[in-house]
Amino acid sequence: MQYTVDEYGYYGRFGGAFVPEILQANIAALKAAFRRYKDDPAFCAEFEQLLKDYVGRPSPLYRAQRLSDFYKTNIYLKREDLNHTGAHKINNTIGQILLAKRMGKTHVIAETGAGQHGVATATVCALMDIRCTVFMGATDIERQRPNVERMQLLGAAVEAVHSGSKTLKDAANEAIRYWIAHPADTHYIIGSVIGPDPYPEMVTHFQQVISREMRAQLKEKTGSELPAAVIACVGGGSNAAGAFYHFLDDADVALIAVEAAGRGISSGETAATIATGTEGIIHGSRTLLMQTADGQIVEPYSISAGLDYPGIGPLHAHLHISGRARFLAATDGQALDAAFRLMQLEGIIPALESAHALAALDQLSFGSQDHIVLCLSGRGDKDLAAYHTAAAERSAAAAFAYQHFSL
C-alpha cells in the first residue's frame, strides 16, 4: 500500500524521528512495544472491549435527513461526538494507556489545546489508576475552562504552560521537555497523528476503528461499503486519519480534509497548514508546517483551539503531495455558519473543530445519488461560550441591518 508507513516511520518523504538523543531510546522502546502488542490477541481483546463497553462503540452512522435535503445529497454523520468524553480522542488514549501499562510506566503526560485530548487522557488514567499530568497553554486554560475543571475532577494535574504563545504547540514543547527529564517512568500520550515515529502510525492505528465501522455501517445502510466522499477536519489530523484509513486504497472515494483558515488563509491569522505551510520539522516529524523563511515556527490562529496547530501529521502531508486527499480550509465564520445550521436542522451541537468539516459542504457539490460520510469528531459542550458570543454578535448585526437598511 502506497499510503502506509515504512520501517522508519516515513510516509513518502514525511515523518521520521527528529528528537534529541535522550528520547531516542524511549521512542525505540515505544515502537517495540507497539509492534509487539498491536496484533496481540489479549491486547486487542482488551482494547476492543473497552471501546465497546466504556467508550460506547460502535459510534452510530446517522443519516442526517434534513441536512441531506438542504445540500440535495445523502449525508451520513459518523457520530464520534457520542463517544464517552465527547470526541474521537478517547480511542487513541485507550490504546496508548494499555500500552503504557504493559511497558510498566507509572506516569502519563499529555499536551492539550481544546482540552479534549487532556480530558480523554485524564479519563483513561483514572480508569487505569495511573498518575496523570496534562500540559496546557495558559491562553487555552483561559478559553477552555470547563475542560480544565473536568481534568482536575478526574485527578489529573494541569500544568499551565507560559512559554512561547501559550497554546497547543507550546504545551507539546513542554510535554517533550518533561519527557526528556523523566524518560524512564513516564509515557507521553500524544493526542494526534503528529510527533516522532511511531506516534503518527500508532495514533492512526488506534483511530482506524472509525473507518472500519464506517464501511460496515455504510454497507448495511446503503448496500455499498464505499461512499463518494469522506470529509473530516484536520488539526494534527487524527480523526481524519481514522476516517480515511480504510478508504486509502479505494481511489474512487474522495478524501476531503478541512483545515482551519482562522480569519482567512491570507490574513496572517490562520491555522491552515497545507494552504500556507512549507516543508520542515516540527515536534520530531518532517512534514508541512507554518514557518518563516528563517525556519521559525509561526503562531497559528483559529477560533477552534483543537485546530490551532502550526503543523500537520506526516500522513496528511503525504496524502496532500501525492494528491490522494484534497485539502480545503474553512474560516471561523464559515465554521460557525455550518455549526448553527447543524444545530437548527439536526438538533446537534458540534465541536467547533467538527464544524470546520461541516463547512466543507458549502464548498463542494455532490450529486443526489452520492453518499457522503462526514466525521463529526466531537460535541460542542466545551464551545458553548464561543457559540453564545457568536450568536449574540450575529443577532446584534442582524438588528443593526434591520434598523438601517430595511426601512
Added chain:
Amino acid sequence: MNRIDHLFQNREQPVLSVYFTAGYPGRDDTREIILSLDAAGADMLEIGIPFSDPVADGPVIQDSSAIALRNGMSIGLLFRQLQGIRDETAIPLVLMGYVNPVLQYGMERFCADAKAAGIDGLIIPDLPVREYALHYKDIVEASGLHMIFLVTPATPADRLQEIDRLSRGFIYLVTAAGTTGGALSGSDEQQAYFEHIGRSGLTQPLVAGFGISNKQDFNRVCQYTRGAIVGSAFIRMLGAANTDLRGNIAEFVQAFR
C-alpha cells in the same frame, strides 16, 4: 587542521567551553562576546542559533532565544556578524542550533557559509544519527566542519559506538536526563554513568555539558572528560551584566580557573 582537533591535541588542562545565544542580550553583541571570552581565556565557544521552539532547552536558554529572535537574529545575520572574525581570534567556534532553521537555510549553503565565516563544528541536537548518515554526512564532511553528536544516560551501547563513528572533534556528554539549565546532581548513579561512558572505548574526546554552572561542577565532570561546557550560567550572567560586558565576562571565566 580543524581548530577543534588542534585544541584537543595540544591542551592538557581541561577545556572550558562556553555557550551563548547569538543575538542576546543585544542583537550585535556576538563579536564582543566572542572576543571577550577569548581574551578571558575560554578554550572553545558554542554559538547558539536561536529557535522559536527549543525543546531541549530549559527556561534560561528559552528566554535568551526568544529575546534574540525579537532582536532580529537570524542565521544570515550571524554569518554577517562573524565576517572577518578569524583575523581577530583562533578560538574554536561551534554552532549549535535546531535542525529546522538549518534546513530552511539549506544544509549545503549553511555548511559553506559557516566554513567561510570561520566556524569549526556543528551541534544539531534534534538531528538523529540515522538521518545524518543518510542525508547530510557527505555535505558536512566535504565542507570540513566537524559534526558533534550527544550521548546521554539513555544511549544504548550500540548507538554509543555509532555516535563515536560519526562524530568528529569531540562527543558531547549530556550529564543527565533533562533540558539545559538543570543542576549537576553528583549522584552515585551519575558517577557510574560517567565511568561507564569513560570505559566504552570511545575514540573521540568527551566534553560534558548540561548543568555545569561553577568551578566545582567543572572540576567534578572533568575527572571523566577532556572538558566541559557552561551555558545557562553564562546566559544568566549576561542577563544581569552591567555595561562593562568585557569585564563581566573576564570575571565569569576566571571563576572557573
